[in-house]
Amino acid sequence: PIFRNAQFEISIANNRDLPPAAAAEIAFAGRSNAGKSSAINTLAGHTRLAFVSKTPGRTQLINFFRLNCGAALVDLPGYGYAKVPEAVRKQWQGLLERYLRTRENLIGLVLIMDSRHPLTPLDRQMIDWFAPTGRPIHILLTKSDKLSRNQASASLALVRRELSALGEQVSVQLFSSLKKTGADEVEKVVAGWLGL
Ligand code: GDP
16 A cells, blocks of 8 residues: 555745655645545545644645655645635745646646535646646545435546546546545555556
8 A cells, every 4th residue: 555654754835945856756736625634644544644624824835745665745735725815825826836837756646626516726727737747637536425426426427527638647536534435546546657
């Protein structure tokens, strides 16, 4: 299991503080409150590796976690929190854009969306920044426990249809941190990216 026992390494607030682009990086991004921290904790098998329910609007950081295989899980700042001052929002967006467009050792993006409200304009923005790299995007539709089976399949189908132009560059799955469902599927996808 690739994410098991991930170890926190460093937090940075600026692209200029990024560690050298050595080991492969897998980034996790998502709207604030989508369930990104819970998903990382579920995958890592820690209860509090990434901080759940942090106060949105505080300065946010890029957090690096080292995986056993040597690659890094990169937890990007949650976006889309409405009450953030414009200047702070611009700063986050600049950070995200630059990292997603230019980080050469970033081999794939795991994008976390609430299965009840997928593909917000900012989610599409992340895809627009990263897709031109040609590298894979794997979407986790989280909190799937809050949907009926029919609603969950409809959400999955909608996202697949909306992103069909990207073909095999994009994959989509349901995930629940509460029920611990979907972890095997993410593991498999990311293992493929890492050639494991
Ligand atoms: P983040 O801001 O994206 O890191 O989101 P968090 O992981 O902090 O989760 C935001 C809120 O959603 C918290 O109250 C979590 O307990 C809740 N949550 C996260 N994942 C799930 C899930 O899979 N199912 C349910 N029912 N709640 C979840």
